[in-house]
Amino acid sequence: MINKLIEKIQKTQAPIVVGLDPMMKYVPSQIQKAAFAEFGETLEGAAEAIWQYNKGIVDAIYDLVPAVKPQIAMYEQFGIPGLIAFKKTVDYCKEKGLVVIGDIKRGDIGSTSEAYAVGHLGKVSVGANAFYGFDEDFVTVNPYLGSDGVKPFIKVCKEEKKGIFVLVKTSNPSSGEFQDRLVGEKPLYELVGEQVRAWGEECMGDSYSYVGAVVGATYPEQGKLLRKVMPKTFILVPGYGAQGGKGADLVHFFNEDGLGAIINSSRGIIAAFQQEKYAKYGEANYADASRAAVLDMKEDIAGALAAR
């Protein structure tokens, strides 16, 4: 799957992933009205609204980008109906040829991580049969529990030719609280990065590993260091746009081959119509605003990479 992701990045010339993190306040009123008319102001109504909203965005951007990253929390908050909308979104994006990165940040002790890995990337056995539960292409994984928590995912990645992105240095303001603590001479995130490299050596694609890392766009200096620590690791970079990251901050996340990083934008794309810059599209044409925002982001990143 890392090979497919890279191939699609090269074909679209866009190292971009669109974060499908729907919040009701982003969903245009016409979509909310239609969903509530059918299902009432219920969890089912909310789930229908976010699904229709997602579908509009995916239809408008699927030819421009290699991948999407639905954040499962935004669906899970609506309980079972929300998770059904998550699954519909994953399936629809795959039908459209997009690589799907499930942003699930799971991680537990061995047997439990195995259950998450099986449920999100692999197949679970039921009697003589086996079924995919959620069937994303990649998922994000939390490393706090160490190798026990990560290796079950790697096992399933090998079987399914899928991948993971392990949290190394997250984009949020308080990520340094534990991740930046100095262990001897090195911050904790660097040790985690070294471990990610080691885990990744066990399952290499053609040029990059199936085991990637998450490093926030909001920490460009750390990104530069981690790029060197993990040369064969693809880095998923959240925090562009709404969280403050800019194209120029991102060049050091990439290798000399122009690869090695994929930049996520969520709100900046999916709620573009709510920004002054794209307000001319209006609420009815929210998906066109998202398309325009993707094209601008693509130009910003390409410009920054060309200028380095």
Place this chain on the structure above:
Amino acid sequence: MINKLIEKIQKTQAPIVVGLDPMMKYVPSQIQKAAFAEFGETLEGAAEAIWQYNKGIVDAIYDLVPAVKPQIAMYEQFGIPGLIAFKKTVDYCKEKGLVVIGDIKRGDIGSTSEAYAVGHLGKVSVGANAFYGFDEDFVTVNPYLGSDGVKPFIKVCKEEKKGIFVLVKTSNPSSGEFQDRLVGEKPLYELVGEQVRAWGEECMGDSYSYVGAVVGATYPEQGKLLRKVMPKTFILVPGYGAQGGKGADLVHFFNEDGLGAIINSSRGIIAAFQQEKYAKYGEANYADASRAAVLDMKEDIAGALAAR
């Protein structure tokens, strides 16, 4: 909810939580057969089997223990049908008067952690209405992202009078890989423990905080230290029984008041009938075996506490 948990511990005289972590290999064949006859060897069949299996155990033990801890991964692996079984289990346990600790180990950046908190502990707004998604009483939280990732849970805990248990030192063999790293003079888990104490000071129950900690039974020395670092923090202790922890290892997790810790056993109780010790009950009476295992565990812990 921490007050209710303590009250129930005192009433049952059992600082015990039963981990409802069903795996198909634990589910008695008569239950599997009935479920597959109705739904086929499908995800729905598996979900029905684990739900019926859980129900049998809960009916057999609900009067003996204060709380249960369903591990969501074991349900999530069966996709949407599995999560429906999780929700049914949560609801049924609450009907039976049990405190429900959702072992979800979520944690993300601010707005995303808020969605998890709302979905699992609080209510999500949909138009003019608000709904509980999963509605556990407590959930477990991963601290790797720092305060941003934890505070949204604390906010919802205050609103709903519910609680969390933050991972500090986990029970698995590789937990030391990052958690034991020395930051200056102190291991990382101690710093996390200090932070848990600080977070907990913001929302105190009558004698303990709404913010608890997870510390594995398999690390008794670390438990002793962390007990002192977090005097008002309730500690959820996994790893008893099947993972290797014994009653005598656990005394230092408790305060002098005999409170401050609640010990989890999963496999050791729910799959008791598969152990030699309880084999006499037979597969058909698996729930009676679970009841006997709870009584033995209660005695083991009470004996260890009396002998200290």
